[in-house]
Amino acid sequence: MLEEYKKKYTKAVVQYSILDFNGKVIESDNALFLDFKNNYIGDIHPFFDSLNSLLIAEENEITIPCIHLNIADKVITADIILKTFGDGKNPLLIIHDLTTHYINYQATAQVRNESVINSQILELKNTYLKEKEAFKNIFIANFSHELRNPLTGILTFTDILRKTSLERQQKDYIQIINSSSLYLKKMIDDILDISKIESGKLELSIEPFNLLELLNEIKSNYKIKAEQKVLEFNYNFDDNLPEIIGGDAKRLRQVLTNLLDNAVKFTNNGSINFNVSLNQLRAQKASIHFEIIDTGIGIKEEDIKAVFTRFTQVSGNDEYKGTGLGLAIVKHLVEVTNNKVNVSSEFGKGSTFSTSINFLAKKSLAINVPRKKTIAPFDTSKKYNILLVENSEITQLSVLKILASQGHFFLDIATKKDDVLNTISNFENEVDLVLMDIKLEEHTGEEIAKQIRKLPDLHQRKVPIVAITAKVFKDDLKSYKKAGINDVLKKPFNESQLLEIIYNNLK
Amino acid sequence: MKVSKKIVLLGYFGVGKSSLIRRFVENTFSEDYKVSIGVHIFKKNITIPEKGTDVSLVIWDLEGNDDITNTRLSYLLGTHAFIYVYDVTRPATYKNLENEINFLKEKQKNTPITVVGNKEDLVTKAYLKQNSNDFGSLTDFYVSAKTGDKVNFLFSNLAEALIK
Numbered sequence A: 001m002l003e004e005y006k007k008k009y010t011k012a013v014v015q016y017s018i019l020d021f022n023g024k025v026i027e028s029d030n031a032l033f034l035d036f037k038n039n040y041i042g043d044i045h046p047f048f049d050s051l052n053s054l055l056i057a058e059e060n061e062i063t064i065p066c067i068h069l070n071i072a073d074k075v076i077t078a079d080i081i082l083k084t085f086g087d088g089k090n091p092l093l094i095i096h097d098l099t100t101h102y103i104n105y106q107a108t109a110q111v112r113n114e115s116v117i118n119s120q121i122l123e124l125k126n127t128y129l130k131e132k133e134a135f136k137n138i139f140i141a142n143f144s145h146e147l148r149n150p151l152t153g154i155l156t157f158t159d160i161l162r163k164t165s166l167e168r169q170q171k172d173y174i175q176i177i178n179s180s181s182l183y184l185k186k187m188i189d190d191i192l193d194i195s196k197i198e199s200g201k202l203e204l205s206i207e208p209f210n211l212l213e214l215l216n217e218i219k220s221n222y223k224i225k226a227e228q229k230v231l232e233f234n235y236n237f238d239d240n241l242p243e244i245i246g247g248d249a250k251r252l253r254q255v256l257t258n259l260l261d262n263a264v265k266f267t268n269n270g271s272i273n274f275n276v277s278l279n280q281l282r283a284q285k286a287s288i289h290f291e292i293i294d295t296g297i298g299i300k301e302e303d304i305k306a307v308f309t310r311f312t313q314v315s316g317n318d319e320y321k322g323t324g325l326g327l328a329i330v331k332h333l334v335e336v337t338n339n340k341v342n343v344s345s346e347f348g349k350g351s352t353f354s355t356s357i358n359f360l361a362k363k364s365l366a367i368n369v370p371r372k373k374t375i376a377p378f379d380t381s382k383k384y385n386i387l388l389v390e391n392s393e394i395t396q397l398s399v400l401k402i403l404a405s406q407g408h409f410f411l412d413i414a415t416k417k418d419d420v421l422n423t424i425s426n427f428e429n430e431v432d433l434v435l436m437d438i439k440l441e442e443h444t445g446e447e448i449a450k451q452i453r454k455l456p457d458l459h460q461r462k463v464p465i466v467a468i469t470a471k472v473f474k475d476d477l478k479s480y481k482k483a484g485i486n487d488v489l490k491k492p493f494n495e496s497q498l499l500e501i502i503y504n505n506l507k
Numbered sequence B: 001m002k003v004s005k006k007i008v009l010l011g012y013f014g015v016g017k018s019s020l021i022r023r024f025v026e027n028t029f030s031e032d033y034k035v036s037i038g039v040h041i042f043k044k045n046i047t048i049p050e051k052g053t054d055v056s057l058v059i060w061d062l063e064g065n066d067d068i069t070n071t072r073l074s075y076l077l078g079t080h081a082f083i084y085v086y087d088v089t090r091p092a093t094y095k096n097l098e099n100e101i102n103f104l105k106e107k108q109k110n111t112p113i114t115v116v117g118n119k120e121d122l123v124t125k126a127y128l129k130q131n132s133n134d135f136g137s138l139t140d141f142y143v144s145a146k147t148g149d150k151v152n153f154l155f156s157n158l159a160e161a162l163i164k
Helices: A002-009 A099-162 A168-198 A211-228 A249-265 A326-336 A393-406 A417-425 A445-452 A474-482 A495-505 B017-025 B097-107 B125-130 B151-162
Strands: A014-019 A025-028 A060-071 A074-084 A092-097 A207-210 A232-237 A244-247 A271-281 A285-294 A341-346 A350-361 A384-389 A409-414 A433-437 A465-469 A487-490 B002-010 B039-048 B053-062 B081-087 B113-118
Touching: A074 A099, A099 A168, A099 A393, A099 A495, A168 A326, A207 A211, A211 A232, A211 A249, A211 A271, A244 A249, A249 A271, A249 A285, A249 A326, A249 A350, A326 A341, A326 A350, A384 A393, A384 A417, A393 A409, A393 A495, A409 A417, A417 A445, A433 A445, A433 A495, A445 A465, A445 A474, A465 A495, A487 A495, B002 B017, B002 B151, B017 B039, B017 B053, B017 B081, B017 B113, B017 B151, B039 B151, B053 B151, B081 B097, B081 B151, B097 B113, B113 B151
Parallel strands: A060 B039, A232 A271, A384 A409, A384 A433, A433 A465, A465 A487, B002 B053, B002 B081, B081 B113
Antiparallel strands: A014 A025, A014 A092, A060 A074, A074 A092, A207 A244, A244 A350, A271 A285, A285 A350, A341 A350, B039 B053
């Protein structure tokens, strides 16, 4: 009975065939394929062609797995075994049908390979995107650098011109040039900030600072700006606000001034309210709530999300000029502190922007609050030799005019490394300070600074070096410090910024 | 006179080995990717007019893998020529090109190897030039199974070389 069932239900999976040494099938059990007998194996399927050279009278066994065979409309995937013998017996060909096994294997391989290929493609796309992003950021950094040189010239000479004898109308024109230049400077700064944020290079510093001083200063500035537009300016600073907190004062100022700028810009009637309150004060943390309420043009509900998108202005009105970067920067800056900016608005009635930001509380701050920088006292009876290393004629002229107006500076200008080293090495005319541009033609400012620090004379190699540059990313600052540069003046600069940094660095 | 030559296609998975063969044998192309396992064998007869010879090309389409040393050596027995295929758009498929070719040369010293970069239709000539440091010096030519560009040339050129 069992034998009968076996015979009835067993599905053949192996075919045995005996071949002669020319590849002709002498005998076959026809278990898988019929009509093998008397045919040459090479004619049955091209795969078997490859076996002809292996039909030798030597003891050998070769297995060739996973061969797809399509013979007389029957398709299988099989392992092929060829046995040859040394005793003169004919070769034996075994075809082992493993179709089911290989179908499962194929399905697994399909999933695996597709997933590997997809992840490789994704990785490649990411690489391209990163390259594109890096190119954009380098482009922005270089382009803004190129803009800063002429802007320094405009701002400096506006300052100088303002001090000359002018008619009222001319003074008004100077004021327009000045405010336009400052506006342009702000746009360049904003674009650089966005570029820094998007490239992940923006890091917040945590330094102790005087919150109340900062708020009062901002309040005073915006009170004037609001009054210039005949707007009411109210403020309410919580009495419980801590005076000293730890955080990034520069970035907090940027957030608040961007929000207040926005409020002043989009409000033509009514008021602006600037409220700051303490959420909670713990041993380590101070959570402070900032709120700016205006009675301006307001935002349509469908546009609220878009106000934080860069280069977007939802007002759709040319009257309100701007790059549309301010609120995008605010959003990113607040998000870096793991907080968010909330906005509620009623179209035509006004908007409220608010955020809560965590700062370090005074108790957890180990260091003292730095006092506001003041210009160090200096000996006015002495003349100081300043060496300017700069190839931009505009900047050369700007520095020359500013220093000449002070009456106690001599200025030398050099653009090449050898000239710089020769000037500093001159014992008869010692250089008191070097103002060093970074992007020079033959060498970078850092390279020249390193050479200065290797000069044989102690006094000469210790000369203070101040970089004047637009490249002020964190990595740049580290690199300047490593090159022995003492301080950095960011382009564009004005008269007081230049003088302050010179006085602070003169020995 | 009729001769038979075994040609084996190798390379990383998904580079288009099966597509190149399908383009050559059937003149068809499909965007769908079906993973090949084991070996598929195709046969195509071509005539080399200058020699008055018919060549029967027995083309072995080997399962792709990410390391040629994993290839079953029994598949390579009796091979007359190799075609090593990579995908010009996927660096993973050509990052070890030199080692892969050296492995083949070591295993079958006298068997000629033709190296082709497939999917050239997806990139520009400038891209090929830019990346020539990675694969340029080893590549014989760039092909496209999709457009058919240089596919017939690849096989007929090889057949001609094999009966010299």
